Amino acid sequence: MINRKQFLGMTAAAAGGLFLPSISSEAKASNTRTYGKINELVLTNVLLETGFDYNAQGQVWRTKTELFEIYIANGLIVSIEKNGNTKADNVLRVDMRGMLMLPGFRDMHIHIDKTFYGERWYGDPKPGRSVKDMIDLERKILPDLLVRSVEKAEMAIDLMNSQGTYFARCQTNIDPTSGLKSLENLKIALDNKKNVMGSEIVAFPQHGILYSDSEGLLREAAQMGIDYIGGLDPTTVDANMEKSLDVMVQIALDYNKGIDIHLHEGAKTGIPAIKHILKHVEANKALQGRTFISHGFALGQIEPKELDELSEQMSANGVGVISTVPLGRSMMPIPTFYKHNVSVMTGTDSIIDHWQPFGSCDMLEKAKHCAELYGWTDEFRLSRALQIATKDQVLPLNEKGERQWPKVGESADFVFVKASCSAEAVARTPVREATFYKGKKVYSRGNV
Known part of the structure; x- marks a missing residue:
């Protein structure tokens, strides 16, 4: 078991760049295949969490870790052994030099189809801040944004x-101005990057289903390999909550898609919308586990009793929440969602565009924001904060301190950081040293 003091001593000894992973001389001599093209490798000196240490009061005060070897073949983890115990002849070995391995991150709400990322700095004044104001602006600028949208989407990927993300749920505009072009260009970018990024696509009626008469376009998009049908503020934009939501749900049912709706509305109109969605999901099992409320600010504006009741309904019907973990007045009740086992995921939203310029694509930072907002400052709760960034909210250790990740047979999707444990990683958000997707290195800072 390695504690923090030992870990810091090890990192100090590895200063001056020697900490960066390198291929062992034995591997170089026995295997000349180029790293990144092989189907098998063994990662050695991988730091994994193994349990918790408790104080006299039974509280977690430290995370225990040990060094392991991770054997990867054909994109899967095929063995996890203590250092020196992996039996694998003529297989490339990569020394990770004691870096902590964490589950790879998933950005579950991002708009890369209309980003300014890769262009000049953009801080131009906006004509207004309502959603309808922004729709009017989009109608003017979308044709120009489409010109380089493939290239910029690839840069965003x-x-x-580089931030440890291997999977993204991408929103794409479906509207009369861009037609299906945003979707077509996004699909090109995702296909070009399919070996480094897994993905899902939401057909998003950014200008309103009814407000811009986009039902026909959504139905066309539903036949073009997308995964979710989106929606937008059915009262404040579409001006007919029930009709807007009914159309969205019917398209999803007709084409066997999930639902992911942007709901920015406050409690007065947003809560009735959520209840209407829940009625549909309760009546249609095909939507259970496949329906998500993105943003859902209304849920942070109601009394605890009503929130508990709604959260229970959402959990029972597999309706999840995707939150950007907003700062300020729109603080979301994420601890309540967790209490009721509501699936909670996070995402960047936009990196830099006409909506806002603050996106970093850093899901570890989102976990840190959760810890800061809700006062999770101790070892145990900091370690729990990581779940908002990972697949199925998986954490290296379960509530009892038993290792539950990684597992043999799982896809080799993970990220390496210089940290002694996940609690430290959340609190300090160290740079990502390497990202792996399906066993392949898709990013590294050094000589991995």
């Missing part, structure tokens, strides 16, 4: 990889 590279940025996500």
Whole structure:
């Protein structure tokens, strides 16, 4: 078991760049295949969490770790052994020099189809801040944004990889101005990057289903390999909550898609919308586990009793929440969602565009924001904060301190950081040293 003091001593000894992973001389001599093209490798000196240490009061005060070897073949983890115990002849070995391995991150709400990322700095004044104001602006600028949208989407994917993200749920505009072109260009970018980024696509009626008469376009998009049908503020934009939501749900049912709706509305109109969605999901099992409320600010504006009741309904019907973990007045009740086992995921939203310029694509930072907002400052709760960034909210250790990740047979999707444990990683958000997707290195800072 390695504690923090030992870990810091090890990192100090590895200062001056020697900490960066390198290929062992034995591997170089026995295997001349180029790293990144092989189907098998063994990662050695991988730091994994193994349990918790408790104080006299039974509280977690430290995370225990040990060094392991991770054997990867054909994109899967095929063995996890203590250092020196992996039996694998003529297989490339990569020394990770004691870096902590964490589950790879998933950005579950991002708009890369209309980003300014890769262009000049953009801080131009906006004509207004309502959603309808922004729709009017989009109608003017979308044709120009489409010209380089493939290239910029690919650059955004590279940025996500550099932050430890291997999977993204991408929103794409479906509207009369861009037609299906945003979707077509996004699909090109995702296909070009399919070996470094897994993905899902939401057909998002950014200008309103009814407000811009986009039902026909959504139905066309539903036949073009997308995964979710989106929606937008059914009262404040579409001006007919029930009709807007009914159309969205019917398209999803007709084409066997999930639902992911942007709901920015306050409690007065947003809560009735959520309840209407829940009625549909309760009546249609095909939507259970496949329906998500993105943003959902209304849920942070109601009394605890009503929130508990709604959260229970959402959990029972597999309706999840995707939150950007907003700062300020729109603080979301994420601890309540967790209490009721509501699936909670996070995402960048936009990196830099006409909506806002603050996106970093850093899901570890989102976990840190959760810890800061809700006062999770101790070892145990900091370690729990990581779940908002990972697949199925998986954490290296379960509540009892038993290792539950990684597992043999799982896809080799993970990220390496210089930290002694996940609690430290959340609190300090160290740079990502390497990102792996399906066993392949898709990003590294050094000589991995």
